[in-house]
Amino acid sequence: MSRDVKGTYRAQSRREEDVKGTYKAQSAAAGAARDTSAETPSARKRRGPTTRMVPVPSQSIVPERDADKNPILECRHLGIDFGGLRAVDDFNLMIGRTEIAGLIGPNGAGKTTVFNLLTKVYAPTRGTILLDGVDTAGMDTPKVSQAGIARTFQNIRLFDSLSVEDNVRIGLHNQIPCGMWSGMLRLPRHWVSEKEFHDKALELLDVFGMAGNADDIAGSLPYGAQRRLEIVRALATDPKLLLLDEPAAGMNPSETAELMDNIVRIRDTFDIAVLLIEHDMDLVMGICEGIAVLNFGKIIAKGTPAEIQSNPQVIEAYLGKQE
Amino acid sequence: MGKLKNLNAATRSNLITYGMVIVLFVVMQSLAAAKAISSSTAGLLVPITAYICLAISLNLVVGISGELSLGHAGFMSVGAFTGVIVASMLAEAIPVGWARLLVSMLVGGVFAGLAGFLVGVPVMRLHGDYLAIVTLAFGEIIKNLLNNLYAGFDGSGLHLSMTNAQALGMDGGKIVINGPQGAVGITKLSNFAMGFLLVLFTLFVVLNLVNSRTGRAIMAVRDNRIAAESVGINTTKYRLIAFVVSAALAGMAGALYAQNFSSIVPKKFDFNTSILILVFVVLGGMGNIRGGIIAAIVLTILPEKLRFIGDFRMLMYAIVLIAVMLVTNNRTIQSKIADLRERLRRRGDDQAALAVDAEGGVVDE
Numbered sequence: 001m002s003r004d005v006k007g008t009y010r011a012q013s014r015r016e017e018d019v020k021g022t023y024k025a026q027s028a029a030a031g032a033a034r035d036t037s038a039e040t041p042s043a044r045k046r047r048g049p050t051t052r053m054v055p056v057p058s059q060s061i062v063p064e065r066d067a068d069k070n071p072i073l074e075c076r077h078l079g080i081d082f083g084g085l086r087a088v089d090d091f092n093l094m095i096g097r098t099e100i101a102g103l104i105g106p107n108g109a110g111k112t113t114v115f116n117l118l119t120k121v122y123a124p125t126r127g128t129i130l131l132d133g134v135d136t137a138g139m140d141t142p143k144v145s146q147a148g149i150a151r152t153f154q155n156i157r158l159f160d161s162l163s164v165e166d167n168v169r170i171g172l173h174n175q176i177p178c179g180m181w182s183g184m185l186r187l188p189r190h191w192v193s194e195k196e197f198h199d200k201a202l203e204l205l206d207v208f209g210m211a212g213n214a215d216d217i218a219g220s221l222p223y224g225a226q227r228r229l230e231i232v233r234a235l236a237t238d239p240k241l242l243l244l245d246e247p248a249a250g251m252n253p254s255e256t257a258e259l260m261d262n263i264v265r266i267r268d269t270f271d272i273a274v275l276l277i278e279h280d281m282d283l284v285m286g287i288c289e290g291i292a293v294l295n296f297g298k299i300i301a302k303g304t305p306a307e308i309q310s311n312p313q314v315i316e317a318y319l320g321k322q323e
Numbered sequence: 324m325g326k327l328k329n330l331n332a333a334t335r336s337n338l339i340t341y342g343m344v345i346v347l348f349v350v351m352q353s354l355a356a357a358k359a360i361s362s363s364t365a366g367l368l369v370p371i372t373a374y375i376c377l378a379i380s381l382n383l384v385v386g387i388s389g390e391l392s393l394g395h396a397g398f399m400s401v402g403a404f405t406g407v408i409v410a411s412m413l414a415e416a417i418p419v420g421w422a423r424l425l426v427s428m429l430v431g432g433v434f435a436g437l438a439g440f441l442v443g444v445p446v447m448r449l450h451g452d453y454l455a456i457v458t459l460a461f462g463e464i465i466k467n468l469l470n471n472l473y474a475g476f477d478g479s480g481l482h483l484s485m486t487n488a489q490a491l492g493m494d495g496g497k498i499v500i501n502g503p504q505g506a507v508g509i510t511k512l513s514n515f516a517m518g519f520l521l522v523l524f525t526l527f528v529v530l531n532l533v534n535s536r537t538g539r540a541i542m543a544v545r546d547n548r549i550a551a552e553s554v555g556i557n558t559t560k561y562r563l564i565a566f567v568v569s570a571a572l573a574g575m576a577g578a579l580y581a582q583n584f585s586s587i588v589p590k591k592f593d594f595n596t597s598i599l600i601l602v603f604v605v606l607g608g609m610g611n612i613r614g615g616i617i618a619a620i621v622l623t624i625l626p627e628k629l630r631f632i633g634d635f636r637m638l639m640y641a642i643v644l645i646a647v648m649l650v651t652n653n654r655t656i657q658s659k660i661a662d663l664r665e666r667l668r669r670r671g672d673d674q675a676a677l678a679v680d681a682e683g684g685v686v687d688e
Contacts, residue, residue, distance in 0.1 A: 119553060121549070121552075140552075141552040141553060142552050142555045142558075143555075145554055145555035146555045150553070150554070153549075153550065153553075157547045157549060157550035157553075158546075159542065159543050159546035159547055160546055160547075161546055162539070162543070166539055166542075169536075169539055170539050170540065170543045170551070170554060170556070171554045173536065173539070173540055173554060173555060174555045176536070178535070178536045178537075179537075180532070180535075180537045180564060182535075183532060183534075183536055183537050183538065184528055184531050184535065184537070185531070186531055193536060194536075197536070215332075233554060234553075234554070237555055
């Protein structure tokens with residue numbers, strides 16, 4: 001099935017075909033240099049004379065304003081198998097420094113699995129993840145967070161029994177140092193850091209106008225507020241890339257509209273990149289700059305919202321083939 | 324009072340806990356001084372303070388860190404026997420009783436913390452029920468090791484053996500720990516005041532730890548491990564911190580406990596003792612430090628006070644346990660209690676309002 005899609009997809013657009021060709025040559029060169037065994041045999045055959053390569057694989061797209069900078073995230077041939085199931089395969093993606101990118105696809109396409117790969121909840125079977133040019137191989141989830149990837153969860157995962165402020169303070173954990181002994185014996189360092197924790201937490205909560213709820217228990221907040229708090233907590237880790245897993249799930253149209261404004265505002269204020277998974281097409285088409293469509297663990301299309309909306313592969317993946 | 328209300332909830336709750344402990348100490352101490360309590364109850368005072376410390380320290384693992392540990396008595400026994408050895412070796416160096424007890428408690432705490440670390444490193448790979456089972460096993464292992472431990476000291480220093488008293492190769496000197504017979508001929512150094520100070524110290528450490536950056540990380544791991552990892556918290560490290568601190572505090576309590584008796588056997592620190600401490604924690608409410616203190620007091624005194632009904636007292640003990648569990652988990656009863664509390668609070672507010680009105684009236688006139 002996926003092979004089929006790929007075939008038609010290749011024949012579809014000449015431009016894409018060309019792009020694919022150059023990309024494969026580049027990946028082969030990279031393979032030779034890194035001596036990885038993950039390359040496919042066909043890529044090996046295409047190993048040609050050394051060409052001078054640009055750091056941006058031409059297959060990926062980034063916003064024009066970010067083109068001359070290092071991409072914040074680059075996935076190369078990322079893949080994971082669960083037993084015999086190839087959940088994600090040959091996932092290539094590049095995200096610009098200040099891009100709002102979308103990852104869409106039908107249910108079960110592997111979108112959340114991609115997030116779990118990026119944050120190392122799962123160890124990738126194949127491929128490379130470069131975060132701001134740094135290979136994240138060998139890092140575990142806390143290390144990846146410290147390196148600059150923050151995320152929210154599809155099913156909300158707050159620290160339910162703690163207060164809203166404490167949730168954000170825990171997000172700030174690695175930003176403000178204070179050792180165990182300082183806290184246990186109430187050394188001056190503790191009081192200085194607690195003040196800093198308090199001020200920063202309220203400042204962050206204010207981004208979503210939640211400073212007034214600081215003392216509420218996180219688990220008692222309404223659903224929409226819990227989703228917002230998750231974003232605040234993620235922002236507290238001072239990320240370079242924010243991963244949002246269905247941020248608009250369960251929200252009504254007016255809440256979604258507010259969320260869209262907020263996401264753009266967060267990007268502008270914190271100067272970070274955002275990658276979001278979403279089923280709400282108004283949100284995706286409304287704020288995402290580049291969109292990747294995933295189906296059966298493979299990317300079937302990448303492009304701007306306008307390109308994606310008119311792409312027959314995407315329409316087929318979502319609505320089925322027209323007889 | 325007004326000032327108390329302005330403090331944040333956690334600080335206020337902590338102050339109430341400290342206050343409760345201090346008041347209880349003053350009351351019991353003056354009662355004991357006035358010989359108003361029976362000698363059997365007076366004899367329970369030091370064990371109660373030790374149990375309170377154990378309940379508070381276990382609460383750090385069970386309530387705050389959210390891991391079920393069934394080997395707490397093991398760490399208590401490490402502290403107890405280390406403390407006894409240290410105290411008897413320092414008998415001449417530090418003639419002052421309370422200072423010797425203090426040093427023995429500190430050393431006992433350090434060794435128990437070390438044992439906690441050694442046990443914790445493999446155990447922290449596990450979660451939930453598996454962790455509980457393995458801590459139970461480690462508790463039994465520690466007990467059996469101590470059951471075979473012979474220790475004594477003479478002019479040339481400390482001798483340890485795992486075979487028998489002869490293998491110590493003692494040249495005169497004194498045998499402190501004699502295998503299954505345990506520690507014999509302990510100098511009774513513990514008293515109620517030292518117990519009270521240890522309770523305060525334990526409270527200070529645990530409450531401060533909970534309300535700090537480290538404590539928040541520990542609670543984050545409890546509430547949601549995956550989310551905690553996603554914000555960059557090393558979950559194993561913080562679970563281990565809770566476990567080791569808890570073990571060290573249990574060791575200090577063990578040293579206090581052991582030196583309240585003239586002899587103590589390793590068998591005392593078996594699975595039943597671990598469960599007893601766990602019952603204090605669960606009955607007081609997991610994570611509820613104050614509740615654990617009250618449970619430790621009530622459940623230590625209750626069996627003594629019920630001695631007049633003979634064998635039925637353990638039955639009563641069980642009934643109290645079941646009743647508390649039922650009441651705290653019954654929504655109807657809970658809402659009735661909440662109602663009552665609300666009504667009392669409103670009445671208090673009304674009276675306050677009346678008082679304000681009255682004052683206002685006076686000013687107007």
